[in-house]
Amino acid sequence: MAYIQFLGAAGTVTGSKHLINTGDPSGKNGFQLLIDCGLFQGQKEWRERNWHDTPVPAKEVDAVILTHAHLDHCGWIPRLVKEGFRGPIYATSPTIDLCGIVLPDSGHLQEEDANFYNKGKKSKHDPALPLYTFEEAQNSLQYFKPVQVGETVPLSPELSFRFVRAAHILGSCMVEVSLQIDGQARRLLFTGDIGRVRDEKIAPGKVVHSGPAEGEVADLVVMESTYGNRTHPKEDPMPELASLISATAARGGSVVVPAFAIERTQKFIFILKHLIEEGQIPRIPVFCDSPMAIRAVEVFLKHQEEYSADTCDMITKYGSPLEWPGFSFASTAQESKQINSVLTPCVIISSSGMATGGRILHHLSQRLPDPKNLVLFIGFQAPGTRGFAIKSKTDEVKIYGDYVPIRAQIAALEQFSDHADPPELLEWLRTFGKQPATTYLVHGEPDASGKLRDLMAKELGWNVQVAEYLEKVEVN
Ligand SMILES: [Zn+2]
16 A cells, blocks of 8 residues: 655644655555655744654655755755665755755754753753754765756656756755556655745746746645745735835935845845846945855856746846845855944845844844834744744844844835745646645645635635644555
């Protein structure tokens, strides 16, 4: 009996891990394939699952296919390797390059967390250990194997797969798996995260291809549902963005933008360049304060095959963002500190995106108390994070143990999401060549997955189920 088991991103948006076990008549386990191998993040209840063993021992997993380089999809790979996995990890070349940045960084953070915990403990016995180290993360990179979009890769006599574009972030793909059962091919589609529609007004600033691959044909679909209960605003955010930045500059203030170092930062610097060159905002200095973001720009530049037509035009016209006049990229701590002395209008983009850590904290603690400044959110702020507190316009926020008063203007633009919302998902699903027998929803909070299930059943008449953690479903 071939089956799929949901080992993560079921009932939550993190820890994506789906096991395909092909089974075989002799009663052996068959080929065991993991689609994604993500880290659980967020609440403790979920994070603790990072410490659980997989139901199938890591060394018995034959291969991993990775949809994209976000940590909730790839961040458990070093742990899988640490526990004995030695098979190939298939991913697109840009995904592999981005993993080369995010996985060692994640190992570094795991080590820092363990050290922080150990410092606070009275007993030196039984020290906290990192989930994996920087070195272990680097070591895991040797198992990655690049695969071209559209190339069919045979895995076993009964199993093969190919990548098709998901248009979520650089290098992101969906996985079409072909599985032979009793001489008949079954097509399984794992969407990973699904990108926005091809509409520049509704989904502005796409650096990479927009619009997920259309006309899919599948018997069984495992699909994300992050935004199952929310729709993105449909108005073009550019006029509001331009007027917020211009007004701040006019009153002598600076704009502080917390943004994820990968994808969102690159997207935003392209938008700023566009607005500056179009004369919609004044030509003020832009500081990108994140070593990871600089390395990610280099990966972006290497993979021009991934660009949207607009991005290609901009690169042809203006060259590499790393050399744009007026744009500075701070790599060292010294360069980062120098930004503090800039007291004339400027834009500062730094991470982390939800202000939970990183260099953005220095900029927020310096600039939040001044009403001339603007703090602009361009990404989702999870409840419980510092970013969420600031966005909610509380009076003060704790940074490095001090309470910092919030007097700066606070604004948020929700249009820059890289996930399709329900109307966009329906538009994409309507392009399918046939109705899948079953669709399992993963990667959503229970309310989001439930609402999307109801919507798909009502609008499309599809058989949709919300996947449960550790649930096994037969493929027949
Ligand atoms: Zn993602």
